[in-house]
Amino acid sequence: MNKTIGIFGGGQLGRMMAQAALPLNLECTFFESNADCPAAILGQVYSTEQDPNALQAFIESADVFSLEFENTPLADVDRLSQDKAIYPPRQALATAQNRLLEKELFQRLEIPVAPFRAVDSLESLQTAVAQLGLPIVLKTATGGYDGKGQFVLREAEQIDQAWQELGPAKSLIAESFVQFSREVSIIAVRGQDGEVKTWPLAENHHHHGILSHSIVPAPRSEALQPVAQDYITRLLNHLNYVGVLTLELFVTEQGLFANEMAPRVHNSGHWSIEGAVCSQFENHVRAVAGLPLGSTEVVRPTVMVNIIGQHPKSEDVLALNGAHLHLYNKSEREGRKLGHITLMPLNQSELTHLCRQLAEILPEPLALTQDITI
Ligand code: AMP
DSSP: OOOEEEEEOOSHHHHHHHHHHGGGTOEEEEEESOTTOTTGGGSOEEETTTOTTHHHHHHHHOSEEEESOTTOOHHHHTTSOTTOOBSSOHHHHHHHTOHHHHHHHHHHTTOOOOOEEEEOSHHHHHHHHHHHOSSEEEEESSSOOTTTTEEEEOSGGGHHHHHHHHGGGSOEEEEEOOOOSEEEEEEEEEOTTOOEEEOOOEEEEEETTEEEEEEESOTTOTTHHHHHHHHHHHHHHHTTOOEEEEEEEEEETTEEEEEEEESSOOGGGTTHHHHBSSOHHHHHHHHHHTOOOOOOOBSSOEEEEEEESSOOOHHHHHTSTTOEEEEOOOOOOTTOEEEEEEEOOSSHHHHHHHHHHHHHHSSSOTTTTSOOOO
């Protein structure tokens, strides 16, 4: 029987999930406010803008559910009838939506995190600063992304300002500032039978708070891989998770510290479409549909570069040796992820050459100006 997967959200992640589902004869439908979303070309969109009762029609449209938007309202998930499952499970979603719950879970599973305190008043912020010392990163517990809803507190004089900016959110988390050398992420998938497969660590670079490029496998990370794999496996098993989970980590002199998890496919896993035997999108769809998982082995070291804000000329990108271009059918806007480019260089000198060419082609040069090593 062909299954239909109903996906909460219809952005580029939903689009790439549906692209992976198509060859498996699995259909996707989407629940999304914007009827003209990136995923629309691949399946029916149930749009709340067009129909206030779209949620009910969406629920009726599919056999099993998933999501590409981690802030999917829990109330919407709760409307699914008893006999329709959602993967990842509700508890994983609820935990990932709240930084405090998330950090508490990491602690319970003995996954190292920066010392943190819950903050819900100016007094509790003052106490947190006194206990943790400065600098600290103050974050809203819910709703923040790409560095939004954050304040880096370096001096005690900034306490009032930080509280004025973020206090209205009511529930905050104060974290010690982590002195990290690199940011990495690990992505893993768990099947309905409990099998876990993990991709290699990605080394992630940001530009103005947005992921600019990922290098996989993360260079000089052989010793970190089993540790990260152990941490994410603890989370997957504890949450009785099904589907793809991402864990973002800081590399420090004291080892890996967990920053946050995303209960979904992740931008730092886009490399896997060409760079792995089975991509994060295909394995997610396989898990949700109850199919066997595919190999997460790397085909070749891969660099994924985001296209942000403005499109380069497709002809220029495709003229680069071995480059793959993925466009999401989105209009240009500052800071918006419009697509990505995958490079699969044969060696370091080819990569250096490709990066230099790419830095000239991309309208916003990102952080590619310094050479990337694999
Ligand atoms: P987040 O929204 O938690 O992913 O944070 C966005 C970015 O802020 C991260 O990618 C880090 O570069 C930085 N950041 C977040 N938390 C901390 C921390 N506790 N210490 C240092 N940098 C942080």
